[in-house]
Amino acid sequence: MTIQVGDKVPEANFKVMTAEGPQDLSSDDVFGGKKVVFFAVPGAFTPGCSITHLPGFVVNSDAIKAKGVDTIACMAVNDAFVMGAWGKAQNADEILMLADGNGEFTSALGLELNASGFGMGTRATRFGMIVENGTVSHLAIEAPGEIKVSSAEAILELL
Numbered sequence: 572m573t574i575q576v577g578d579k580v581p582e583a584n585f586k587v588m589t590a591e592g593p594q595d596l597s598s599d600d601v602f603g604g605k606k607v608v609f610f611a612v613p614g615a616f617t618p619g620c621s622i623t624h625l626p627g628f629v630v631n632s633d634a635i636k637a638k639g640v641d642t643i644a645c646m647a648v649n650d651a652f653v654m655g656a657w658g659k660a661q662n663a664d665e666i667l668m669l670a671d672g673n674g675e676f677t678s679a680l681g682l683e684l685n686a687s688g689f690g691m692g693t694r695a696t697r698f699g700m701i702v703e704n705g706t707v708s709h710l711a712i713e714a715p716g717e718i719k720v721s722s723a724e725a726i727l728e729l730l
Contacts, residue, residue: 572681573681573682574710576708576709577706577707578706580705580707581679581680582599584596584597585601585646586650586651587651588652588656588658593670598705601669602702605641605702605704606639606642606702607644607703608635608642608644608700609646609699609701610644610645610698610699610721610726611645611646611647611677611697612625612645612646612647612697613647613684613697615653615654619716621660621661623718624721624722625645625657625663627722627724628643628666628723629662630723633665635726640730643667644666644667644668645663645666645668646670646677647670647694648671648693648695649672650670650672653670654668674695677694677695677696682695682712697713697717697718697721698711698712698713698721699721709729711725
């Protein structure tokens with residue numbers, strides 16, 4: 572079942588890249604007591620994700636945070652090494668790059684994407700959400716091949 576507005580985000584652990592290597596970060600650390608703009612992409616370094624989706628949040632991070640957002644987080648079903656390298660390559664210093672390497676959080680949200688046809692296995696559907704103190708207040712799931720409702724510009728209009 573897909574997560575809905577009004578639902579609490581599921582408990583999970585992400586991996587993040589630090590100077591000391593990959594570290595765990597719980598969903599409570601990410602969402603607890605905070606207003607979070609959270610978006611997921613099918614894969615780091617993929618064209619739509621690298622050309623449009625993540626760069627939009629990089630460019631608009633100050634405007635988004637000026638609307639009272641504590642954290643902007645990007646998640647993919649990739650490992651922490653890939654997410655860390657992608658964040659550096661995209662100058663995403665203001666974005667929390669979360670690795671859901673085994674897809675457990677994605678599965679708990681009910682937002683899996685079968686990308687086997689591209690040789691990518693199970694990934695996250697492209698989506699964006701606003702989470703306030705662990706509760707989803709807005710959810711935007713993209714149609715295949717689109718970056719509209721979960722774009723930085725669309726989310727910024729909602730804040």
